[in-house]
Amino acid sequence: MEYLLQLLIFIFGACIISFLKVFAQDYPQINTRRSQCDYCHRILRWYEIIPILGYFIDNGKCSTCKNQINFLNPLQEFCGGLLILSSYYFNNLSYLPLILTLILLGFCDAFYGYVYPIFYLGFLPTIIWHFSGQHLLISLLVYLSLLLLSRNHLIGLGDVEIISILALVFNLELFLLIMILACLLCIGNFAVNKKRSFRFIPYLCIATGFVFVISSFLIKFQVGFFEALAS
Numbered sequence: 310m311e312y313l314l315q316l317l318i319f320i321f322g323a324c325i326i327s328f329l330k331v332f333a334q335d336y337p338q339i340n341t342r343r344s345q346c347d348y349c350h351r352i353l354r355w356y357e358i359i360p361i362l363g364y365f366i367d368n369g370k371c372s373t374c375k376n377q378i379n380f381l382n383p384l385q386e387f388c389g390g391l392l393i394l395s396s397y398y399f400n401n402l403s404y405l406p407l408i409l410t411l412i413l414l415g416f417c418d419a420f421y422g423y424v425y426p427i428f429y430l431g432f433l434p435t436i437i438w439h440f441s442g443q444h445l446l447i448s449l450l451v452y453l454s455l456l457l458l459s460r461n462h463l464i465g466l467g468d469v470e471i472i473s474i475l476a477l478v479f480n481l482e483l484f485l486l487i488m489i490l491a492c493l494l495c496i497g498n499f500a501v502n503k504k505r506s507f508r509f510i511p512y513l514c515i516a517t518g519f520v521f522v523i524s525s526f527l528i529k530f531q532v533g534f535f536e537a538l539a540s
Contacts, residue, residue, distance in 0.1 A: 318397050319390040323360035326389030326412065330382075333416035336425070349374035360386040392518050399525035407435035407478055408518065414471065415514035422508050424467045432474050439478050447484070448477035468509045475517065483520055490516035 331344065344353045351373045357363045364383040371378065389412065396405045410431030414424045452473040458464045476484050491512040498504060498512075 315394060315398065319394045320360070321390075322393030323386040323390035325393065325409065326386050327358070327360045329389075329409065329413045330385065330416050333413055334420050336417070347378075348376040360390075388518070392522065395522045395525060399522075399529055401521070401525050403438040404435055404478075404521060406431055406433070407474075408521065411471070411510075411514045411517055414467075415511040418467065418508045418510035422465075424471075424510065426470075429470070429474070432478075435478055436474070444477050444480070447481060448473050451476045465509070468513075471510055471513055475513065483524055486520045486524075487513065487516045490519060 344358050345351060348371060351371070353363075356366055357372075359366070361383045364378060364380075367378075369378050369380065370376065392408060393405065396402055396408065410428060413428055413431070417424045417428070452469060455464055455469040455472060456466075459466050459469050472488070475487060479487065491509065494512045494515060495507050495509065498507065
């Protein structure tokens with residue numbers, strides 16, 4: 310029964326990620342159209358919009374125009390499903406609002422290079438749950454420091470706000486790991502694509518998800534290890 314529940318959570322997570330991507334792409338006209346092919350704009354059939362499976366049913370191609378569908382679509386849904394399943398498995402559901410909001414903002418930034426500040430409200434449950442005076446001080450220092458850089462257009466204001474929120478939620482060690490990994494991903498992208506400017510929030514999203522899963526796994530492993538020693 311537990312495995313069935315985990316499978317359902319994974320499927321639900323993949324569906325949520327698929328919805329967040331469409332929502333970010335179409336906002337604020339989310340209710341005005343149905344899902345369609347990016348190339349020929351044909352309305353997709355019900356089975357073609359099934360997360361992950363829909364991609365493989367048509368062999369990764371539109372059944373009408375035969376254009377290749379971006380493999381990032383099922384990959385994002387798969388990783389998102391695993392991420393949401395991890396928050397349940399590691400009993401870290403308090404971080405779920407932050408994770409989902411960060412994913413939504415990552416999609417917005419990737420599509421348009423802009424995020425809607427109203428979406429920041431999604432961070433509130435996690436911020437309230439993990440609020441700490443020490444985190445607040447670090448977050449303010451990070452915000453003021455990065456705000457100076459943003460005045461010279463070295464970093465976007467949205468990036469400054471998201472980074473400051475991450476500093477408010479995570480402890481200093483995890484926050485620094487997230488920042489280092491996000492910067493390494495940017496460097497890797499530069500090495501491959503030679504781009505001099507980046508939309509940074511998607512990298513923050515990936516780095517946060519990775520650090521969240523790994524740190525949760527290590528904590529669960531340590532707890533299990535010491536419980537085994539005690540018994």
